[in-house]
Amino acid sequence: MVVMIVGFLTVLIQGSTHAGGFHNVLQQSTNGSRLHIFDFDVDPLRRHTFWTITVGGTFTWLGIYGVNQSTIQRCISCKTEKHAKLALYFNLLGLWIILVCAVFCGLIMYSHFKDCDPWTSGIISAPDQLMPYFVMEIFATMPGLPGLFVACAFSGTLSTVAASINALATVTFEDFVKSCFPHLSDKLSTWISKGLCLLFGVMCTSMAVAASVMGGVVQASLSIHGMCGGPMLGLFSLGIVFPFVNWKGALGGLLTGITLSFWVAIGAFIYPAPASKTWPLPLSTDQCIKSNVTATGPPVLSSRPGIADTWYSISYLYYSAVGCLGCIAAGVIISLIT
Numbered sequence: 001m002v003v004m005i006v007g008f009l010t011v012l013i014q015g016s017t018h019a020g021g022f023h024n025v026l027q028q029s030t031n032g033s034r035l036h037i038f039d040f041d042v043d044p045l046r047r048h049t050f051w052t053i054t055v056g057g058t059f060t061w062l063g064i065y066g067v068n069q070s071t072i073q074r075c076i077s078c079k080t081e082k083h084a085k086l087a088l089y090f091n092l093l094g095l096w097i098i099l100v101c102a103v104f105c106g107l108i109m110y111s112h113f114k115d116c117d118p119w120t121s122g123i124i125s126a127p128d129q130l131m132p133y134f135v136m137e138i139f140a141t142m143p144g145l146p147g148l149f150v151a152c153a154f155s156g157t158l159s160t161v162a163a164s165i166n167a168l169a170t171v172t173f174e175d176f177v178k179s180c181f182p183h184l185s186d187k188l189s190t191w192i193s194k195g196l197c198l199l200f201g202v203m204c205t206s207m208a209v210a211a212s213v214m215g216g217v218v219q220a221s222l223s224i225h226g227m228c229g230g231p232m233l234g235l236f237s238l239g240i241v242f243p244f245v246n247w248k249g250a251l252g253g254l255l256t257g258i259t260l261s262f263w264v265a266i267g268a269f270i271y272p273a274p275a276s277k278t279w280p281l282p283l284s285t286d287q288c289i290k291s292n293v294t295a296t297g298p299p300v301l302s303s304r305p306g307i308a309d310t311w312y313s314i315s316y317l318y319y320s321a322v323g324c325l326g327c328i329a330a331g332v333i334i335s336l337i338t
Helices: 002-019 022-031 050-067 069-076 081-113 127-138 145-180 186-211 217-241 247-270 316-337
Strands: none
Touching: 002 022, 002 081, 002 127, 002 145, 022 081, 050 069, 050 217, 050 316, 069 081, 069 145, 081 127, 127 145, 145 186, 217 247, 217 316, 247 316
16 A cells, blocks of 8 residues: 555656646646536446446445455454454545545646647557556656556555455355365365465456456456446345345346346447547647657447447446346346245
């Protein structure tokens, strides 16, 4: 956490200095319509509005902090319930600090690149390369400091991945391996758990490669979480809010939620949403070196089914809500029928 915050603060201080101060950054961001926060458009096809972030974000964060195995496993490891609550409060504080730093880094990058966008001009090939490219530019005369940013990125990534892999291995061993082979020795159990960690590590690495073609890293991670975490949140909600739900309803609801969330996410991957809903705000390349500028525009859409511009174009922030609500609705109906 400390390494991550120090890395962010270093980028913020140096970046704001290059941009002429925070006041200048905010002024340029306002002029470029980058601070239009209260967009109350209810269209669920828009990528980012007040409603997609608040409503979709509520389901997403409930899934992460309410039913996610790695989070619950960390809370259970605390000595008392009070310690678990304190840990979550400290986590919330750290999360807010990191999010605020990330937002200001984005505004500073816009101020720095407002007249020559490296993505539009073809200098970089993906939006996820903007931050590393920005760091290399502002720290070009300071050897060693770009490494602090690398440490910052790896600190955030490795802690989350390690906890997730450990959680996957633990659940698999306890619910499947131990159920089938209850008399395993402690030594063999340890080796099996380590093997499962290795297996899931390889799978996570493969998923990272696949995520590279699913858009930005944030969108890919939230999409994948929505596909899996949404139905899981719905399953737990059935047990908490609707005690009359039976096992048939729970199973049917879970399968329905998974089907709906995977359907919309995979459909969106095959048939991307129209550029009018997803293409970012305009960026300038007026001051770029002309030899580096390449024409970049909205992707050309081939023949598309009618559902591609409606169901498949829903904001990725709603995937978790789709899976959760689908699971709850199907679970309640099936339980009432059976």
